[in-house]
Amino acid sequence: MIFLNIALAFALPASAAVAPADGLAPALSTSAIVPTYITLAPTVHDYNRFADGGPDANWYIGFNNAWIVKLPSAPAGEFARAFIGARMGRAKTRAIPEKPWTRETIPGKVYMGLSQTPAWTSEQSFFLADTTEIPAEPDPQASVEGAGAAEWLWAEVSMSMVSFTKPNYLIVWSPTNYMTRASSAPILAGADVDESIAGRDARAWNTRSIMGVPPRSSANSLETPINNIMPALALKLVPPGPDEPAVTVSDLSLARAGRRIVARFSAAGEDVSEAWVESSRDRLDWDRVSKRQRRPPYVFSLDKGLPPGLWLRGAASDISGAIGYCEPSMIPYALQP
Structure with a gap:
């Protein structure tokens, strides 16, 4: 059947x-x-x-x-x-x-x-x-x-x-x-x-x-x-998506926890299904550097040797595949705990 x-x-x-x-x-x-x-x-x-x-x-x-x-x-x-x-x-x-x-x-x-x-x-x-x-x-x-x-x-x-x-x-x-x-x-x-x-x-x-x-x-x-x-x-x-963004991502913050970088952000939208963190050196080409989280809160502990000066951004998608991104932030050279 x-x-x-x-x-x-x-x-x-x-x-x-x-x-x-x-x-x-x-x-x-x-x-x-x-x-x-x-x-x-x-x-x-x-x-x-x-x-x-x-x-x-x-x-x-x-x-x-x-x-x-x-x-x-x-x-x-x-x-x-x-x-x-x-x-x-x-x-x-x-x-x-x-x-x-x-x-x-x-x-x-x-x-x-x-x-x-x-x-x-x-x-x-x-x-x-x-x-x-x-x-x-x-x-x-x-x-x-x-x-x-x-x-x-x-x-x-x-x-x-x-x-x-x-x-x-x-x-x-x-x-x-x-x-x-x-x-x-x-x-x-x-x-x-x-x-x-x-x-x-x-x-x-x-x-x-x-x-x-x-x-x-x-x-x-x-x-x-x-x-x-x-x-x-x-x-x-x-089906065809709405004219306005279906998923919005905001409030990205970065902090240090030992050798790890902790990234936090919020994601809003109907039926948000997963979120992740991406990195870039030039803010043009982005690569995912975290696992996907399928439920909030969207807090990520990154342990990939990410160097200062690298750009990070949060991303999230809904069940329709629509993706939203937040404004990127640079990993500072003196990241606060």
């Missing part, structure tokens, strides 16, 4: 909704902020298997292990931006040889693809996340920074790649050759299939014959059908 997960469904008349094959009548979001989500589960919050803890059932995202879903054609509507995403967690860590009491995330990358057939070219493949951006798996014997529940991570794609007349196939995998087992790779979340619809035509598959790239041909790409659990892959469609 396919669901279109959309907020404010009551705001549209029944004639504005397009009924899918299973008879459910979805409606589009009428908010300039709230996106339309297309997933296999009723909502993006139903994917609570594997990636939060407990048995992982070998649902790892790997160099040799890909997950595929077949989503329906996108509903008719006015959209300005499109994103593909996955809910992932339990990124693996290892002890740092020089500091065995400290753990670091095993380096790796996760990619996703979007196509109207179960085959993906390089142009249909998109970087989704570094493993350092994925919540880490806790270790009962050590303290692990960044451990926590799985999160949805998103990559923007061109609206021209989304089909409104054909199915949309999503795939997630890793090009990192070290990520070949659950003990070294992040875990993809899953959602239980309602017993009343279990056993219908497959809408999800596991493919284990890849080698760091998605299937280029649809002939043998759909290897193992999955009928009882739905992989946490989704398509997010964003």
Whole structure:
């Protein structure tokens, strides 16, 4: 069963909704902020298997292990931006040889693809996340920074790649050759299939014959059908944004705490989803220097050897992908504690 997960469904008349094959009548979001989500589960919050803890059932995202879903054609509507995403967690860590009491995330990358057939070219493949951006798996014997529940991570794609007349196939995998087992790779979340619809035509598959790239041909790409659990892959469609800034960031302050720099700022807007800190030498090219925080207060402890004279700014985005920035501040040569 396919669901279109959309907020404010009551705001549209029944004639504005397009009924899918299973008879459910979805409606589009009428908010300039709230996106339309297309997933296999009723909502993006139903994917609570594997990636939060407990048995992982070998649902790892790997160099040799890909997950595929077949989503329906996108509903008719006015959209300005499109994103593909996955809910992932339990990124693996290892002890740092020089500091065995400290753990670091095993380096790796996760990619996703979007196509109207179960085959993906390089142009249909998109970087989704570094493993350092994925919540880490806790270790009962050590303290692990960044451990926590799985999160949805998103990559923007061109609206021209989304089909409104054909199915949309999503795939997630890793090009990192070290990520070949659950003990070294992040875990993809899953959602239980309602017993009343279990056993219908497959809408999800596991493919284990890849080698760091998605299937280029649809002939043998759909290897193992999955009928009882739905992989946490989704398509997010964003309506045109408002004329005024959707997210405002202000009140950046910098202080020193030992060798670390503590950056604080505020972010305001509807459905602010994450915030981070960026740095620049010339105020033209900016790089993110902090992890993403997904709830306030937005306070960051930066330990990257950032030198005095470097510019820092706070940034935040909402669930539609709109980003706001504050005025930058220079790290002073005599930073006050």
